Amino acid sequence: MTIRTEPMTVNVGPQHPSTHGVFRVRITFDGEDIVEVEPVLGYLHRGTEKLAEERNYVQIVTLTDRLDYTSSMINNQAYCLAVEQLLGIEPPPRAKYLRTLTAELQRIASHLIAVGFFVQELGAFGTPLMYTFRSRERILDLFEMLCGARITVSYMRPGGVFADAPDDFWPALDQFLNDFEGELAELEDLLLNNEILMVRTRGVSPLPPDVAINCSVSGPVLRASGVNWDWRKMAPYDAYDQVDFDVPIGSSGDNYDRFWVRVQEVRQSLRIVRQCIEQIEPGPARLELPLVLRAAPGAEAYGRVEASKGELGFFLVSDGGISPYRCKIRSPSLINLTITEHLLIGWKLADMIVSLGSVDINMGEVDR
Amino acid sequence: MLTALSGADLAQRLRDTLPDAVLDWNDSAVWVAPDSISAVAGALRDNPELDFQFLNAVSAVDFVAHFELVYHLTSISKRHTAVVRSRVYGREEPTAPSVVGVWRGADFQEREIWDLMGIRFTGHPNMKRIMLWEGFDGHPLRKDFL
């Protein structure tokens, strides 16, 4: 006698405890094995690209905050770089360092969330998440000190940052860096070699590098597959050509490697922040620009940064007006989702959640 | 570090394999005929000297008179970038061949362009709306929407 099984279709999301926001995947299961996957997007679609066409160049900075709301600084940076390319201006060196520094702090915060939720999805009852949030909270405090907001920072402007850091920011940053070393070591003790985490993630949902590249995957996911492609190294922007750091790469591109790469990137970001503190010199933090900027008609720019999720690009086209004629956002989260089918089919329900978590998407950026 | 291939350079190399495809070029980009996009894409990826394995972004711009598709490409092994563009005419049912067969990464972006800009890609395996629901009237990113 053969046991007959029947495929069962389940909507995972948009209301599900661990789909990173309003992400919905329609999955067909055979028992607990995944047979078919179809991501359904658009639950957080706010039309950022259309909104950007009606706002002037500085106002769009506030829109970029809301793309990937766990790494608003990096979004600001990408957008400002694109506008600067468009206008042909260059920010003063102090602004470059401040941007680099805040972007790296934001990368730490974003990766901490990614790591915390990754382990949360593995089933840890909130403890690693709470520890990562504890450290992230300190970073957000630093941001509040810099610019008065914690998540929607709007810190950077085309031509620099909105204002120099206050005097008490630097001792606070030092204090944070010192404390964070210990917190990070604690986190690594708790997670990095934990056997349960190992058996759950090692060898699960591997992503070969050729597939990764063909699917335009970028960021930690690409590097976990063993491709050391980092825009901070390849096309250094702001002050990244002045600092020294390594690029962590994985070997097999499985869930563990993606997790491991993120933890190591936090360490490298710490290195960059320390170098920025050493190298930064007094000076203006913003170019004297008019409030309302205008680019030459027909000018185009594609500004890209290595955001915490991958390559974040802004493709701006100007028609000479005060707002961009077209503002295309190349969002890493959306394009990283291309590999969903590759990652999920053939694995189990429990692995599905973890694999999705290891890609680290953010719905604000996927749907825009 | 990264070098950006100039449009003239790229056009020169593309002409060897696909003489009819290249329409125009300037110092940053090369314009190709819309019908030959997927052929050009294949040539760009498979030519060992160009080796554009990585598609950064597919964008569509509505210039009212025509739509323009912009492909930002990167070669990971050769470390250079290039921009390939194509003008698509017609507002009723503009179509262009899909490059999903060459770069899987174009999947969601082409669906998004169809959804928001209304350019249909032929040969795409799943040409459905992505952000908006099926049955939504119009394509919001067009300049004549609203």
Added chain:
Amino acid sequence: MNACVLNPHSILGGNHLFRFIYEGVGQMLPCWMAYVVAGAAIMLILINAVLLGAAIVSWGERRLLGRFQNRVGPNRWGPFGALQPIADLTKLLTKEDIVPYGADRIAFTIVPVLMVASLLVGAAVIPFAKDVALVDLNVGVLFILAVSSLTTIAIFTAGWASNNRYALFGAGRAVAVLLSYEVPVVLSVLGVVLVAGSMSLGDIVVAQAVPFFLVQPLAFFVFVAGMSAELNRTPFDVAEAESEIIAGYHTEYSGIKFALIQAAEFGGALVVSGLIATLFLAGWAGPVADWLGWLWFLIKTFIGIFLFVWIRSTYPRLRLDQIMAVCWKFLMPLSIINLIAVTLEVFFLRDAHGVLTTADLWIMAGINIVIAAVSIAVFGQLIRQQVRNSSQTAPASRLVVSGVSTIEVSQGQG
């Protein structure tokens, strides 16, 4: 005055409180009615004790988890938030009681009752102090194991009746886990019964001149692991894995039904901790006086609960197939080793009357600790090899860009 006198051979005969109420009420009412009244009174006490205990456990677990996670936990209502369970209960009582469309109404409703009932009946035989148990059954251990298996049926019914696919996933997982883990748990308890020479929980406590977690560390380990699986607690909580299948079998439950299921869950933690205390930590036995037994029992129960919470706060969850592997490939052999070792030791060490002295127990403890360490190490090593082999994927063809300094994933542990 025709006072009723309880038959000393009745199973409730050992319960002083029952006898007191029975004889007191018997002054006024016919004997059969006094029996019912006394039984109801005792039941009331037991139900309230267990449910109150569940409430305290739920509060304590949340406070403890909070502190483990470097936060405060519930602290708003009452001193240190101790009235939080009451607030929760009030909220759940006033919530709408939803039966989902297409659900099997009767089966859906009966589940919480079934879960709480099995819990309460199980709690009846645990001795809280010397001679303080509802009944001191001579098959107490068997009774508890039998009754706790009722939960499996309840959980499966819940998943099936809910008409929800997540619930069905949870039910399927729960049945697989609970049935498998019954085996090593029973085998490990067998060792305890062998040494104690009795299935009565009271006798088992008395027999523990040396606490059994020293005499049979393997059995203790297997029992704790197995019970945390039966309770659906981390790292074996696949049946209600909140990050995967929402809440598993109780996804669709709301209002008072949900409250009962939660009570059964936290009460289950309490009863199992009590059971661990009784079987392995010498129950109410302790220094000073016998009447302080309840204190030792509470402290030991708290140790069990603390252990569960600690593990819950630390570990991620295993996958279903891995849990089954742990059960059949790790816990099962360990419990068999323990059973064989204990059988042999009892066979050689017992005297003519089949009694083990304290010295014998110490000898057994010495031997068994060594056996435990060796076998856990050996099986751990075996599992490790297994994990290594299964998780080694073919190293992907690298696409490394030259000139960029990189650090690569360390292949150290695993």
Added chain:
Amino acid sequence: MYGLEMAKGLLVTLTNLMRKPFTVAYPEQRVRQHPRFRGEEFTWYEERCTGCASCAKYCPLGIIKIVTSPSETAPLQGDKYLLETFDIELQRCMFCGLCVEACPYDALFMGSGFEEGQYRRTDLVISIDRLRQADKNPSTWFRPQLESMDYRPGTSRPLGWRDVGREGWRWHQREKAGMRLQGRNAEDDA
């Protein structure tokens, strides 16, 4: 040995059990608010405001509504406009602070409060009267002069309109000849 790392994890959680909680029990305790904090209420100095509506134009969401009429006193001498309406629709505000950045006369400041929850949406529109009466505890967001004064919105005393400008207030007075200083003339002369 297998399981060693798991024991290490248990140790980590145990050490954290001994630590003081990191969280703050909000209504009783508060986290330190930084001077640049962009709060929910706005601080507006009517004396400094000319009614130019730069803030309204620069707001990405267009939530500031300003209605002015020419001043009755001396419009030709550069007097300010009379403000009839100055509504900030707080329910759509995203506290980006661009209005503050746009204000050329340092009249509008982000506030430092954040407990402005209301039960009705209409209550979330800050009207000109509420702006007039509100406590003047400006945030130092985009106001370097306040930062150089070492001003702390939470603890320092409320600031008057003369203290907050980038230039001296007398310059301001000179520039806008017909400015009504609302009964403070005696004080000004001193």
